[in-house]
Amino acid sequence: MQVYKFGGASIESPERMQALLPIISDAKDQLVVVVSAMGKTTNHLEQIVQEACHGDKGIARQLVEKLEKEHLEYAAKVLEGKQFEALASTLNEYFNELQWAVDDADALRFDYSYDQIVCMGEILSTRICNAYLQSQGLNFEWVDARDVIRTDDTYRDAKVDWAYSQHQANDVVGSLLHAGKNVIIQGFIGSTPDNASVTLGREGSDYTAAMMAAMLHGASVTIWKDVEGLKNADPKIFADTVKIEAITYHEVIEMAYYGAQVIHPKTIKPLQNNGIPLYVKCFLNKELKGTVIQNEVSSIFYPPLIILKKNQILLQVTTRDFSFITEDNLSNLYSIFHDLKIKINLIQNAAISFVACIDNKEEKVHKLISLLEKDFKVFSNEDVSLLTIRHYTPETLFDLTKGRYTLLEQKTRETVQVVIK
Ligand SMILES: Nc1ncnc2c1ncn2[C@@H]1O[C@H](COP(=O)(O)OP(=O)(O)O)[C@@H](O)[C@H]1O
Numbered sequence: 001m002q003v004y005k006f007g008g009a010s011i012e013s014p015e016r017m018q019a020l021l022p023i024i025s026d027a028k029d030q031l032v033v034v035v036s037a038m039g040k041t042t043n044h045l046e047q048i049v050q051e052a053c054h055g056d057k058g059i060a061r062q063l064v065e066k067l068e069k070e071h072l073e074y075a076a077k078v079l080e081g082k083q084f085e086a087l088a089s090t091l092n093e094y095f096n097e098l099q100w101a102v103d104d105a106d107a108l109r110f111d112y113s114y115d116q117i118v119c120m121g122e123i124l125s126t127r128i129c130n131a132y133l134q135s136q137g138l139n140f141e142w143v144d145a146r147d148v149i150r151t152d153d154t155y156r157d158a159k160v161d162w163a164y165s166q167h168q169a170n171d172v173v174g175s176l177l178h179a180g181k182n183v184i185i186q187g188f189i190g191s192t193p194d195n196a197s198v199t200l201g202r203e204g205s206d207y208t209a210a211m212m213a214a215m216l217h218g219a220s221v222t223i224w225k226d227v228e229g230l231k232n233a234d235p236k237i238f239a240d241t242v243k244i245e246a247i248t249y250h251e252v253i254e255m256a257y258y259g260a261q262v263i264h265p266k267t268i269k270p271l272q273n274n275g276i277p278l279y280v281k282c283f284l285n286k287e288l289k290g291t292v293i294q295n296e297v298s299s300i301f302y303p304p305l306i307i308l309k310k311n312q313i314l315l316q317v318t319t320r321d322f323s324f325i326t327e328d329n330l331s332n333l334y335s336i337f338h339d340l341k342i343k344i345n346l347i348q349n350a351a352i353s354f355v356a357c358i359d360n361k362e363e364k365v366h367k368l369i370s371l372l373e374k375d376f377k378v379f380s381n382e383d384v385s386l387l388t389i390r391h392y393t394p395e396t397l398f399d400l401t402k403g404r405y406t407l408l409e410q411k412t413r414e415t416v417q418v419v420i421k
């Protein structure tokens, strides 16, 4: 069995979904196909959550109607007649559920409400994709990921109960594979022991693909993208990027952790732990060779790998009483970040101050600063970016920071990180 993962871009239009047919039908093995929401649907659902919780429920309901119209128009382009009618009636039930989730949404339990609404993007896209593949004579069965991926109730960033999910994967998906079927399942979503829907964190469908392969002993995972493979930098931001033929899990987990928005950071561990290769290939031209990510690669010469993480904030935290930033203060500081679930992207400490670069998520940063200010003086620098270069050369560092103001720089033998404005 192989796992194929199709992201939002690969199904953003009916034409794109239809163009996946040869990719899927030419697969050599049985498939578990993991699919994300269509195009920018997740962002649209996020707007609905905002309106439902903090704005106007009437507007939220209108946005749901707009989304329903768009999904039905999409479905009408890939299916016709009775097949379309059957699908339209299934979609209609989900849109009713979505309207109930909007009615039920509440600012006091925002994260819970978010997940009940946002999970629908993947349910809808997989229903359409499954109906389309079946209409083309492919032997596919639709599975609800909420019957497979069991998590805790950390809404919007749910932690997977691996043992339970493994059991469910074998029971639900494994038995279908055993019966000779291919399976289509949603990325990014799961459910709690109380059967509430959860999401695994934005862009989490790659992680679902890795889990499916690990739990079902897949031979490989292929993530189909709009790029020819993994490149040394985001081609949408940097000119003259180069494609990488083969790269280790270690390099990619570092790239993803530093913020490369091409593979979700949680994807690598289940694959590395089970020795499952990850391919990044182009859905626009399946003949292109793409990139393989695995334990070892024959040529270990990498170009500089460049990752630019925008919308960062640099916080300088200083003790009020001139006490050193040693064990007690560090432990206090780390526990504040831990309690708010804030990941620090870069850290540096001096005698009486501690500097941290974090994602500038307004609500969390606000809470963080007010907690820190109880014991420390806090100075912040907004609108900064974190540039990471692995396998850097002095020339690349110079070129990429030319004309920018550097607020902080850290170097190891392999990696340089700079906070720039
Ligand atoms: N190092 C990189 N190599 C290739 N693509 C990258 C890299 N970093 C960022 N990207 C971006 O990732 C995009 C594809 O990912 P994404 O849009 O998230 O796809 P999907 O949502 O369909 O999975 C590319 O168009 C490219 O701009």
Ligand SMILES: N[C@@H](CC(=O)OP(=O)(O)O)C(=O)O
Residues within 6 Å of the ligand: 006, 007, 008, 009, 036, 037, 042, 043, 121, 187, 188, 201, 202, 203, 204, 205, 206
């Ligand atoms: N639809 C979700 C999950 C996901 O992984 O999407 P994509 O594969 O399009 O990045 C999101 O946009 O966050």
